[in-house]
Amino acid sequence: MINVGILDERPIVRAGLELFLAEDRELAFAGHTGDAEDARRLVRDQGIDVLVCALQSSVDVIMATRAESPDLAVLVLSDGPAEELLLKAIRMGAKGHLQTNARRADFLDAIRTVAGGRTYLSASLAEELISGEPAAKAPHEALSEREFQVFMKMAQGKTAGDVSKELSLSIKTVATYRSRVMEKMQLTSNSDLTYYAMKNRLIE
Template sequence: MDLRVVGEASNGREAIDLVRVHEIDVLVMDLSMPGQSGLDALAMLRAKAPDMGILILSGYPEEHYAINLIRQGASGYLNKECEPKEIVEAIRTIALGRRYLTPSVADLLAQQLNRKDDAPPHEQLSEREFQVFLKLAKGETAGDIAKSLSLSVKTVSTYRTRLMEKMGLSSNSDLTYYALKNKLID
């Protein structure tokens, strides 16, 4: 067997601690975790272990998150509905230092190259704007967001203003509606 599990974490904070203690080639991570989300943990994990492969396994359809996550440093993205052997294949590919793209994610990336202007508004947000957007959409306050992302409340407000402008939205309830309609949150 060429794969070995060196540890398990039930949330983003534990995943970061795990990376501090063990040398990990590929981290398999869910997006939805208690406390710190996979999206928030991704940036911190990238900073701690820039060469580690990160495979995101998620219940969300690829078209909603895959591109953003790959932009933010994920090495691959699989929907939980995939075959178990595909997970193993993805881990092996990522362990070789390559990205693992399913045909549908590769298609999405190719479409993005062709049409930046008519991409959905949320795909035009920066990493941080996207993080703040999701947290606001889930009803978190600027204070909560500032604390969880280690930012000032003023910085969070600036991100909020910028993302609202980019997306053409005017209130937090608009954000929530947009996120639900586009299946970015449950």
């Protein structure tokens, strides 16, 4: 049995991943939290084998648990493409990376992989780590994590008001992010975003 914990500040993400785990008899859900310090206690008290950890907290958690839980496998979770913080987490000892919108089968496979002592990485991230140079990037990979969040929601047909509520941003801020996305990706409309996301298999 593999004991799995979850660290993410978003309750909806924690709940969704917990449901994924509940359907698999080989994985045991050991608890979740939105606080990095509480995650350290969770790892220590619950005998966690794999901690699925939001990118923003990953480096702090790895540093805090390295001495007392050297066998802990940290699987980093992020919404967007590879960025410097993710590369730093991997180099410090995180065992893998998965995007928040990954399929259930990929999520469970990633957990089993890192629990077995192996590394779970995308081909593009592996290339960056090996070469030390960024791999050739698709337009959406130039987006920041927040820009990528806005992009994905609008590509799924969400309005600016929807995005504002779901990401706790003002509509003006959402509009600013949308403009940046359009400029970086050289697109002109929300339908362009949807077409791009479908063509690149970011949504179905």
